[in-house]
Amino acid sequence: MALPGAIWLFLFAYLPMPGIIMAFKTYRFTKPPADSLIQNKFIYSLITSPWVGLKNFEYLTLQSNINNTLTYIRNTVLYNLLFMVVGLVFSVALAVIIYELTNKFWAKLYHSILFLPFFISWIVVAYVVCALGSSNGIINSILASKGLGSIEVYRLKGAWPIIFLVANLWRYTGNGSIIYLAVITGIDPEQYEAAAMDGAGKWKQFLNITLPNLIPVIVLLQILAVGRIFGSDFDMFYTLPNGAAVVKDVTYTLDIFVYNMLRSGSPIGYPAAAAFLQSIVGFILILVTNFVVRKTRPELSLF
């Protein structure tokens, strides 16, 4: 039964995986000679390229640049944690609210509306942010008409974590709440009835019935999210600030750093090295988190 999926994984994920060694080599293209067993040009070139160990990781740990790298990593990790925690609260809250609203028609309508932002690509959203927050944007013109000062969103460092958080919530809450809603719908209502008959209020019902049922999924999703902690939603972080330089310290993540580096024409070992780093860190973190979970509630762990 697991076979179709396993084959798919083999073809699409495991076959390309040896390419990961590019992180440790300086790629030189060489055409395989006519008598070589391996005629595939990429594989041959990869095998014959010189091994350079950790040299491709140098630019990340460059003495002169280490501050920047650490800043970007800090941004990446903190934003991810922020999104994980706040996003979780909002998604669960939304799922519960949708479930509880008495008029199902309105509930479905709200949920469908909140689902829409997911479909708007970030580049277009960046235009909107510009439209709203730039110096002659909508917000400023409203403020100006009331005689209040103006805010320059692209100069305010402090504004950006809020903007990213709001943007992230705007886009993903509707979406994220669906999994939780599916689980809540699966809860036997008679449990609630029994609790209600025992005199438990809505909040107690939530704590003692809804939440425990959600815990497996929540824990699972958080463990998986931890594995991506060195990654980020590239499109959002890159396009929303519109290249505003003043706020770079709070808007740049590791992915953006890697992308910019690509533009400087660096060897392809560099982004491969960065990706490897992200993978390794994520992997270790997941193993650790999973280990912790296994010790406390074994049935919830990943494996």
Place this chain on the structure above:
Amino acid sequence: MFKKIVPLLLVVIMVVSVFGCSTPTPTTAVQPTTAVQPTTAVQPTATTKPAETVTLDYYIVGTGDTPARPLVEDAINAYIEPLIGAKVVFHIIPWADWASKAVTGMEAGEKMDIFFTADWSNYMKLASEGLLTPLNDDKGPNGNLLKQYGQGILTSLNPAFITGTQIDGVNYAVPTNKELSVPWGFVYNATMADEIGFTDADAAKVKTMKDLEPWIAKAKAAHPDLYPYLTDGTVGFMLWVHAFATNLSDYVVNTNAVPDASGKVDESIFCPMETDWMKDYLATVHDWFTKGYINPDASLSTFDTSQVLNSGKFFIEPMPLKGNNIKAQELVIASGNADLKLKEIYGMPKVINTSDTGGSMLAIPKASDNPVQAMKLLNLMHTDSKLINMMLYGVEGTMWKLDPDGRVNVIDSAWLGAHPGAWVWADITIQYVTNKEDPTKNKLLIDYAKDAFFEPSLGFRFRTESVAPELAAIQTVVDGSQRALLTGYVDPAVELPKFIQALKDAGLDKVLAEVQKQYDAWKLAKSK
């Protein structure tokens, strides 16, 4: 358990994925010849006539694929097949995806025979990774391709192109014959100029930013709701060579472009951001910003200067120019705005430097199994007017017609809109112009460079491998911050020192030293 459906699913998936590839259209089937089976051995006798027609995969950048492409390919192939025994299939890769798709594909050993490249589009990187075939290598597997099959190219190009695009004496790509000298300057709104009394004589007197200031102030007074100085951060009065053919910013590592009175150029390598000239310039720009002469959004990457230009709601904008008012004319045509009138001011003398030669080139990837045919096609493109106009405009008769005066009347612009335009197709001197343009335009562009000043650094290309980590770090510092400074968005008194310090922290001095070292070595080798 499910032993019945599983094998079936398995077979279905495998069979379909192996055979379910390109649909059988008559001419454009991409042959999957680079399968893992060991059959594609390189024939040592490839220079003799091939037994069957070879298909050349031609990778070009553009807006994206178009349904017009197969039609154009049919027309072209009908013409070239008898001539060189090869057919061509175009792959138009969108601008934004070039790095992730075309370059990735090349690195993955995909079958490619002709590949667009340029100094600003990975030329150095691809060459240093060994991905491009050397074209003038006497000892190459097919001999010196340029000499044997590219005579048309060698005779039609200005020698500056050939030597200018070499890396350590090796040609890795064939440059396009187009404008060779692209001095920076300004384009200004002639209508507004008339309003404020900015005559041609006044324009001729403008030599510095301070000279421009009173006129910009007048423009602002006449139109308070406009931002007269339109910029995205580029500098109109350029004192430096335009790029060392790396991806690095012009304002970070560069050398002088303008000869002094005796006609010599100071060839030292330095960082323009550290000069006094730049300090004054940035102070001026910031001053203008605070006075409302520059759009407050100019530093944002979404700021679209072309939209503002098209609507004519500006006074002056820095721009690279091509001589003879051609750039202004092109902008007016492209704007579609009949009321727009533009004129030019030149901010630097006519010079030719390395990146001007390598602005548009066609390379033959090492992975190509048909370098001889590819070179033959390139040669044909540089000599055959009929072919190149087909490649530029599409199928004659259905997509375009030739007017009696020798200019092109475009009927269907599907193909024309898909590729970047005249400057990627081999040689503009054998191309027709559209009926909206000056018939002598192409000749003017080429002639313009005839008396231009050849920079002493012409032909020097900086190899980035040894300082790759530092360049990566510098790129991160430059992004965004540079534009903020150059558009006056931030106060240079505060930010410029920070910017320079950040550059130094990222390894600027090491990079400068390395460039200087390579340059000196190159000069020495050249003088021998």
Place this chain on the structure above:
Amino acid sequence: MEKSMTAASKLTHDILSLGRKNKNMLALSPVANGFLNLLMVIVCVLALIPIYVIVISSVTSEAALTANGYRLWPEEFSTMAYTFLFNKGSILITAYINTIIATLAGTFLAVVMVGLYAYAISRDNFKFKTFFTFYAFFTMLFSGGLVSYYMVTRQVLQIQNSLWALFLPSAFSPFWVIVMRTFYKANVPNEVIESARMDGASEWRILLRIVLPLSLPGLATVALFSAIGIWNNFFNCLLLVDEAKFYSLQFTIYTTLNNIRFLLENADKMAGLVNVSTLPSQTFRMAMAVVTVGPIIFAYPFFQRYFIQGLTIGAVKG
């Protein structure tokens, strides 16, 4: 988390589900309900503002947009962007069709493959469950890189320039496998399977008649997200499709917008080679954004009923 349903509780539930209108005990108080409704309305309005701005600017005239920037109400109406868009219709229509086919095929494939795989690894009596779990999970973190992937998909699997390219790479997701595994574990207890097996039912019957109904909300979720994922995906098309006739919908808008962004960012490097004036106007970009969202917004309402209905079906089957 084992929720074994005894016959008694099932009976109670059946009765209750019939009398849904009478669940006064479980309903929110009118005050709370009213408050929450108000909250939702406010949140929805706020969430819609950016979308509103986009739609409005797609019907603003280009001149007004350049002069005044984005506004909440256009100074000047114009449907130029849409007329222009429909004139270039043929590529969009092809892209629409491609995307619809790819979404349907891919969603079906995804649900089947993910469902089967997750079910297998959720059974305690499956000998290799840890191995297969790890086998899938590992691929979520480690990948061979773009170049390697490009080579495998194009030179080994050769799925480029076909409809397969649009959905096959998205047809399986280790993430959903792991989520579904949890779902199966919670909703399909081993006892139910065991009892059915002891009754002599074949695996096939068990799967169809017992497991499937119980896992409907989960599978519906997988289907929903797979459908959306494939619809929104431009990367498959970017990497694997060169020919216009296989373009996917999101790719067309992505390419248009990204080309513009790329050219604007690199204008200085290219020394004015490209005439940026000819790029699609702002209103056109907005119109494209609106049009390419398309029918997928109806995907969620379509799947909604599975979330609400799921348990009723399961309980009746008992």
